[in-house]
Amino acid sequence: xxxxxxxxxxxxxxxxxxxxxxxxxxxxxxxxxxxxxxxxxxxxxxxxxxxxxxxxxxxxxxxxxxxxxxxxxxxxxxxxxxxxxxxxxxxxxxxxxxxxxxxxxxxxxxxxxxxxxxxxxxxxxxxxxxxxxxxxxxx
Numbered sequence: 001x002x003x004x005x006x007x008x009x010x011x012x013x014x015x016x017x018x019x020x021x022x023x024x025x026x027x028x029x030x031x032x033x034x035x036x037x038x039x040x041x042x043x044x045x046x047x048x049x050x051x052x053x054x055x056x057x058x059x060x061x062x063x064x065x066x067x068x069x070x071x072x073x074x075x076x077x078x079x080x081x082x083x084x085x086x087x088x089x090x091x092x093x094x095x096x097x098x099x100x101x102x103x104x105x106x107x108x109x110x111x112x113x114x115x116x117x118x119x120x121x122x123x124x125x126x127x128x129x130x131x132x133x134x135x136x137x138x139x
Contacts, residue, residue, distance in 0.1 A: 005104045007057065007058070007104065008058050008066060008100065009055065009056075009101075010055070010057075011053060011098045012054055012093055014092075014093060014094065017094070019050075020051065021049065028086070032080055033047055036076055037058075037073060041064075042058060042069055042073065043058060050117055051121075055117060
């Protein structure tokens, strides 16, 4: 019996960390991201973020390539934002992204963390958040 569990928590920012993703924009953007990903066979377990970044928890099929999945999610969402003209200026994601593997036992904890992004970012910036991830990785 084959069982493969490949979970990845990816984070990417808006170009120049511009705070352009207001709550209403995030609401429609995240719904679109999940729907489009599902149509393309990408299983998004959770998506959330702040005005300047996005967190996505994906379950990868063994044949899926992480960088291609992330590239597809990012390209499609930026193209969609620009096509719908929900923002006053042309939209771009920053070049880089971060991706962290997640063990099956930690899925619930990661989902809860992503669900609380709005609360989390009332007191912490994206840079402060990423520092915590980097410190935890280096240990």
